[in-house]
Amino acid sequence: ESRIRSKLQGENRNLLGDLDSVREQLEEEQEGRGDMQRLLTKANNEIQVWRQKLESGEGGVRSEELDDLKRKYNAKLQDAESQLEAALSKASSMEKAKNRINGELEDVVIEMERAQAIASQA
Numbered sequence: 001e002s003r004i005r006s007k008l009q010g011e012n013r014n015l016l017g018d019l020d021s022v023r024e025q026l027e028e029e030q031e032g033r034g035d036m037q038r039l040l041t042k043a044n045n046e047i048q049v050w051r052q053k054l055e056s057g058e059g060g061v062r063s064e065e066l067d068d069l070k071r072k073y074n075a076k077l078q079d080a081e082s083q084l085e086a087a088l089s090k091a092s093s094m095e096k097a098k099n100r101i102n103g104e105l106e107d108v109v110i111e112m113e114r115a116q117a118i119a120s121q122a
Contacts, residue, residue, distance in 0.1 A: 001119040008112040015105040022098045029091040036084040043077050 049074075054066060 001115070002020045003120065005112070005119065008108060008115055011108050012105070012112060015101060015108055019098065019101045019105060022048055022101055026091060026094040026098060029087055029094055032061055032093060033084065033087040036087055040077065040080045040084060043073060043080055047073055047077075 050066075050069060
């Protein structure tokens with residue numbers, strides 16, 4: 001009985017440690033996602049500024065330079081979007097792992113409670 005109890009308590013501690021680790025990773029991914037969204041917003045704002053300058057004639061940018069700038073910012077935008085998608089995908093997988101570990105933890109807690117009930121009856 002004590003062997004089972006100590007085994008279950010050890011598994012419980014391990015699962016709690018895994019859960020904490022997954023939570024930390026999820027928080028890091030969410031922070032990364034926020035950073036990517038800020039970069040995407042910044043790039044979109046820069047595009048808007050340049051578009052307004054072009055339309056008003058204020059920018060003084062030639063057509064070739066404008067095309068080059070468009071390509072440059074589109075590449076940056078695509079890169080930021082792909083990084084955001086990767087971060088979202090990783091955050092999703094972390095959330096799935098967290099849910100799986102929570103389920104395992106609940107199973108271990110139930111098993112531990114059963115073992116404690118059996119031990120108290122003996």
